[in-house]
Amino acid sequence: MPKENVSIFDILGPVMIGPSSSHTAGVARIAFLTRKMFGRKPDQATVRFYGSLAATYRGHGSDKAVVAGLLGVSPEDERLSRGLELAAEALASGEGFPIDIIAEPAEPAPWHPNTVVIDLKAGDEKLRVRAASVGGGAIRIDEINGYAVRLSGELEALLVLHKDEIGVIAIVSHILAANRINIAGTSSHRKEKGDEALLVVETDGAIPPAIIKQIEGLPPVFMALRVPSL
Amino acid sequence: MKFRFSSFEYLLKILAEEKIGAEDYAIKRESFISGKSEADILIDLDRRIAVTRAALDRGRCESQRSLSGLTDGAAVKFATRSRVLVSDDLFSRAIGYALAVNEVNACGGKVVAFPTAGSSGIVPGAIWAWWDTRGPGGAEPPYDERLRGAFLNASLVGVLIAQNATLAGSEGGCQAECGAAGAMASAAIAFLEGLSLEQRFGAAALALKNSLGLACDPIAGLVEVPCVKRNAFVAAASLVAVELVLAGIESAVPFDEVVAAMKSIGDSLPQSIKENAEGGLAATATGIKYKAKMAQTQN
Numbered sequence: 001m002p003k004e005n006v007s008i009f010d011i012l013g014p015v016m017i018g019p020s021s022s023h024t025a026g027v028a029r030i031a032f033l034t035r036k037m038f039g040r041k042p043d044q045a046t047v048r049f050y051g052s053l054a055a056t057y058r059g060h061g062s063d064k065a066v067v068a069g070l071l072g073v074s075p076e077d078e079r080l081s082r083g084l085e086l087a088a089e090a091l092a093s094g095e096g097f098p099i100d101i102i103a104e105p106a107e108p109a110p111w112h113p114n115t116v117v118i119d120l121k122a123g124d125e126k127l128r129v130r131a132a133s134v135g136g137g138a139i140r141i142d143e144i145n146g147y148a149v150r151l152s153g154e155l156e157a158l159l160v161l162h163k164d165e166i167g168v169i170a171i172v173s174h175i176l177a178a179n180r181i182n183i184a185g186t187s188s189h190r191k192e193k194g195d196e197a198l199l200v201v202e203t204d205g206a207i208p209p210a211i212i213k214q215i216e217g218l219p220p221v222f223m224a225l226r227v228p229s230l
Numbered sequence: 231m232k233f234r235f236s237s238f239e240y241l242l243k244i245l246a247e248e249k250i251g252a253e254d255y256a257i258k259r260e261s262f263i264s265g266k267s268e269a270d271i272l273i274d275l276d277r278r279i280a281v282t283r284a285a286l287d288r289g290r291c292e293s294q295r296s297l298s299g300l301t302d303g304a305a306v307k308f309a310t311r312s313r314v315l316v317s318d319d320l321f322s323r324a325i326g327y328a329l330a331v332n333e334v335n336a337c338g339g340k341v342v343a344f345p346t347a348g349s350s351g352i353v354p355g356a357i358w359a360w361w362d363t364r365g366p367g368g369a370e371p372p373y374d375e376r377l378r379g380a381f382l383n384a385s386l387v388g389v390l391i392a393q394n395a396t397l398a399g400s401e402g403g404c405q406a407e408c409g410a411a412g413a414m415a416s417a418a419i420a421f422l423e424g425l426s427l428e429q430r431f432g433a434a435a436l437a438l439k440n441s442l443g444l445a446c447d448p449i450a451g452l453v454e455v456p457c458v459k460r461n462a463f464v465a466a467a468s469l470v471a472v473e474l475v476l477a478g479i480e481s482a483v484p485f486d487e488v489v490a491a492m493k494s495i496g497d498s499l500p501q502s503i504k505e506n507a508e509g510g511l512a513a514t515a516t517g518i519k520y521k522a523k524m525a526q527t528q529n
Contacts, residue, residue: 003393004234008260009274011345011388012381015281018335019453021347052506056451059298059524061338081338135398137343
């Protein structure tokens with residue numbers, strides 16, 4: 001069945017810094033979102049480009065885009081094309097952090113051909129995001145800290161890592177409902193019965209930090225992570 | 231009001247039943263999909279239109295040069311040329327404006343992907359050329375309703391192509407990018423010329439038919455060759471489509487069927503000419519030379 005709800009702004013958009021919606025704009029959006037998700041200044045960042053990005057990243061300015069995004073520069077900001085200079089300036093003034101860019105020769109077979117893996121580190125805090133730039137500036141987050149997800153960055157999301165036991169999903173949705181946060185979609189993944197499980201909840205609107213703390217405080221919950229929207 | 235449609239035929243029926251213009255309908259539908267107010271949508275629309283104008287002005291004033299050397303100030307050369315063959319101002323400006331916007335994109339400037347970055351010069355090129363030669367010219371936000379209407383009519387054509395086929399070169403070849411943009415530009419110009427909705431989509435059908443089967447074979451995988459100059463060709467062709475419709479010449483195949491044909495052609499195109507930079511122009515001796523040059527700068 002054909003789609004029926006494509007937005008006019010998917011056609012007239014995104015506003016972006018050239019030259020490529022998939023190799024520049026999508027990469028800028030992935031990096032910007034990853035930094036937002038981390039929520040603080042990292043000490044160190046490592047970027048790995050795979051597939052088509054590894055082969056053509058310089059000509060498309062994917063390196064400038066990813067560096068600018070990690071510095072928190074908006075994907076629509078023209079400073080993006082000066083990403084590498086900005087990073088060097090920030091590093092020199094002590095405001096920045098080292099960013100390594102690695103072109104990986106081949107991507108593991110099932111990955112999207114335009115895949116980027118970003119590792120951020122600040123003290124003991126670590127974040128690894130694997131995402132794909134899927135065309136027209138659209139992105140898809142495929143993995144967060146080793147957990148397979150499938151997020152577009154268009155909606156706010158909450159990741160809840162918990163012990164696989166009865167009622168966790170019900171409690172989390174109850175807390176969200178009590179705070180009048182509408183759930184747009186959920187998915188649940190587990191490794192083995194009774195082992196760790198990951199609950200992914202997409203919501204309309206941001207989830208306040210206090211509520212994330214409350215969810216993280218639930219006995220079966222190991223970790224709750226907010227994935228902001230772009 | 232119904233906001234879901236999957237064909238032009240059905241869209242036409244909704245608009246006739248609701249007695250509403252395509253432009254107003256596009257805004258109401260966007261408000262329904264996004265949950266935002268109509269006023270906020272107009273602000274966002276104007277913001278995007280303004281980016282297209284800024285890119286155009288920049289590309290015409292400053293010679294754009296890319297890292298690869300494949301983009302080299304074509305828009306400035308065109309604007310300052312001394313020999314002129316086709317002297318119609320609208321036609322001439324559509325060519326020059328489309329070059330300007332797409333060169334800015336190729337060189338890492340700010341544009342609106344409309345529908346994609348590689349085809350971003352076509353619709354703004356045609357619309358602003360018309361606006362500057364046949365309309366009041368120039369403008370600052372908040373924009374005139376007619377100018378907004380041109381962008382909205384183009385967007386609705388894009389919505390239908392996105393919903394029923396694709397706008398990605400990697401899936402449908404360049405017919406899905408520049409081809410789609412040409413159809414969108416034709417509808418926009420037909421709207422500005424005061425033509426009916428059927429005539430606008432008739433012009434879009436003519437333009438899209440002319441781009442069926444177009445390969446996406448960019449040199450070294452960069453959004454430069456043939457993209458930048460193709461933006462100029464397709465913007466000019468979108469005016470030809472409207473000129474035909476003005477003469478009472480109609481597309482024998484209706485818009486919805488042309489889109490279906492585009493989808494089936496896109497599916498059957500080999501992968502080597504769907505944006506992976508392995509076939510066509512990318513595989514020529516010149517293409518390979520630039521690929522090697524870019525691989526050197528990479529290391």
